[in-house]
Amino acid sequence: MALAATAPLALAALPVDRAAAQQAPNAQQADLQKVNAYIRAVTSMTADFTQTDRNGQSLTGKLTLKQPGKIRFQYQKGVPLLIVGDGKALTVIDYEVRQVQRWPIGNSPLGALLDPTRDLSKYGKVIQTGDPSVLSVEARDPKRPEFGTITMIFQRKASAPAGLELYGWVALDSQNNRTSVRLANPQYGVPVPDSAFKWTDPRPKGRAG
Known part of the structure; x- marks a missing residue:
């Protein structure tokens, strides 16, 4: 399953400001550093989400x-x-068919959002939206296209961490499966126990692994 955000698909259709498209490289670097700062500042968060797949469901x-x-x-x-x-791997558990899929987080588009040590200035770029209050950043590893692409969409908000609030994201995996995620009601710095990232294995005993 491709994880993306119901990031407002409307934003993806915003007209591009051609003049802004020539944004100075130092301004783009400043925005990328702001996103880096946001990812490092948000040590914990809860939010409501809406996920939309490529079929509109x-x-x-x-x-x-x-x-x-x-x-x-x-x-x-x-x-x-x-x-x-869980900090190392991303696991998709389907309890209806009792199946589990698991792969390294770094191999997922979500790796860009979940690794505070990564430097977006090396593998990210600012995507112009035509709206100065919206910052959109695309992250992909050009050497590992199979890891997919994530486009994170932020609202500039002075009271939010690093002056940004994550509105959502759009993820595209190597099979061109597009998923969008839109967030609402974010709460930052909330206590989150590690037990929140445990799960029950639905597979018959002897097959789990």
Whole structure:
């Protein structure tokens, strides 16, 4: 499953300001450093999320994040799906079919958001939106295209960490599966126990691993 954000798909269609597209490199670097600062400042967060896949189907739920590398997507009641990052691996658990998929977080588009040590100035670029209050940054590893691409969308907000509030993101995996995620009601610095990133294995005993 490609993790993305229901980042306002409308933002992706915003007209590009051609003059702003010539934004000075130092200004782009400053914005990338702001995003770096945001990722490092948000040690924990909870938020409501809406996830939309490439077919336009949406699910809602609760996101819990704790740096470094821990994230949980708890879906709405009745959806037998759970996504958990435990600091090393990202795991997708489908309780309906009793299947588990697991891969290194760094191999996922979400790695850009969950690794405070990474320097976006080396693998990210600012995407012009035509709206000075919106900062959009695309992150991809040009040497590892199979890891996919994430476009993070921020609202500039003085009271938020590093002056930015994560509005959502759009993720594109190597199979061109697009997922968008929109966040709402973020709460920063909340106590989050490590137990929040544990999960129950639905596979028959002897097959888990």
